[in-house]
Amino acid sequence: MILLIYMQRIEREWIMDLIRLIEEKSAGIAVVGMGYVGLPTAAVLAAKGFRVVGADINPSVVACVNRGTSPINEPGLEELVREAVANGKLKAVLSAREAARESDVVIVVVQTPIDEEKRPDLSALKSALRDVAVALRKEHLVIIESTIPPGTTRNVIAPILEESGLKAGEDFFLAYSPERAIPTRTLAEIQSNARIVGGVNRASSQVAAALYRQITSGDVYEESVEVVEVVKLIENTFRDVNIALANELALLCETIGVDVIKAINLANKHPRVNLHMPGAGVGGHCLPKDPYFLINEAERHGLKLKVIEAARERNDSMPLHVLSKIEEALKSKGKSVSQAKVAVLGIAYKGNTDDVRLSPAEPVIKSLMNRGVDVISHDPYAKHDFGGRFSNDLKEVVAGADVVVILTDHDEYKKLRLEEIKPLLKRDAVVIDGRRVLSRENVEKVGLRYAGIGC
Ligand SMILES: NC(=O)c1ccc[n+]([C@@H]2O[C@H](COP(=O)([O-])OP(=O)(O)OC[C@H]3O[C@@H](n4cnc5c(N)ncnc54)[C@H](O)[C@@H]3O)[C@@H](O)[C@H]2O)c1
Incomplete structure (x- = not known):
């Protein structure tokens, strides 16, 4: 009993130490994957005062960032990167291992596409995690921001990180917090959107939530990792289904000679209607693939998601x-x-x-x-x-x-x-x-x- 109380006190102190480092902005942060989400995240963290090391396996991305420029077109990003690199708050390296070694918090945000059979392709994520695992130490906080299929944090990510010999939730913190920002408004949205955080245990949620409270003025919600994984996929699936409805109505309106945009704009005046706009198709690294993460999971359980x-x-x-x-x-x-x-x-x-x-x-x-x-x-x-x-x-x-x-x-x-x-x-x-x-x-x-x- 005395030993249990002693262990709980040590754990509390350990959580408080990392939260203090985060609140004082003296925690070092590694961002693994510096693409459309990772680089804006790294730049915002650096602008908030954190010391950030970004890792990317693409040498041209690393060179570009270290020159103080942005490899992608996102309003305001180039200025933020230039400033962060000039004042020594942001640097880029080629290895996730090196970035993780220099940091207290590791955010992994690499691509998670679908393959030709429309099944989740987690190869980039697994490879990044194997690199992080080599550098993992006690009291590290690892946060996954890549969009992932249900169950991935506990069943795929934790086992890879545990190849380090450390146990998720006991020796290091592990949480999932998907990014919700929209390209072209990424910088503003990272700092104002509500955030959802799901840890593999309560302590992991608490520590990760403490980090996001330093980044966003929006609410930060803590939930189980299993719920949070599904939330992200619901969000993008909702948008995809909504656009599909608008597209279907567009086809009908073309046939009967009605302007669908006029019709949707007026329908949206109804207090409980919020239709998206139709168009030439849906692209990007989210809507065309995230619904398949749900479709595949359902199939594994013998369920067909007909609407989606x-x-x-x-x-x-x-x-x-x-x-x-x-x-x-x-x-x-x-x-x-x-x-x-x-x-x-x-x-x-x-x-x-x-x-x-x-x-x-x-x-x-x-x-x-x-x-x-x-x-x-x-x-x-x-x-x-x-x-x-x-x-x-x-x-x-x-x-x-x-x-x-x-x-x-x-x-x-x-x-x-x-x-x-x-x-x-x-x-x-x-x-x-x-x-x-x-x-x-x-x-x-x-x-x-x-x-x-x-x-
Ligand atoms: N783009 C969006 O609008 C958006 C929004 C919300 C969530 N997401 C999710 O965020 C994740 C990242 O999306 P993105 O658009 O930023 O992807 P991206 O392809 O733009 O960026 C991923 C980066 O990770 C790098 N990378 C791959 N393997 C690596 C490794 N082992 N070590 C270090 N770097 C590695 C790649 O070189 C690339 O630069 C995805 O899971 C996506 O579904 C994207």
């Missing part, structure tokens, strides 16, 4: 719908597909970002090329061609085009100078608005034809 699967299918079908609109437009001009030139505006999956992962532009461009169409694409941020021609010069891209198709809601496209573009296009050209960024009236006013998703 149907939503994925509907959203994946939208680039093909854009394609059929392009073909329709060409047919109505009496033009054969193989003689046509199509200008694609927008390679990134989302407005004002350079992220092209799982972007709807890929299937659209590749299918057009397979049909023999002369395709050229443009993007103000992303520099990717998906195998076709690409240029940053908008005028060059639209010159001689029969069809201009907008696939990304970049601000630049919302402000498109139609009167300047019109003379460059073929006579009777069609604008296909896959993101509903232009008004039909404005397009038709300059003498162009307009076809948008859902109208």
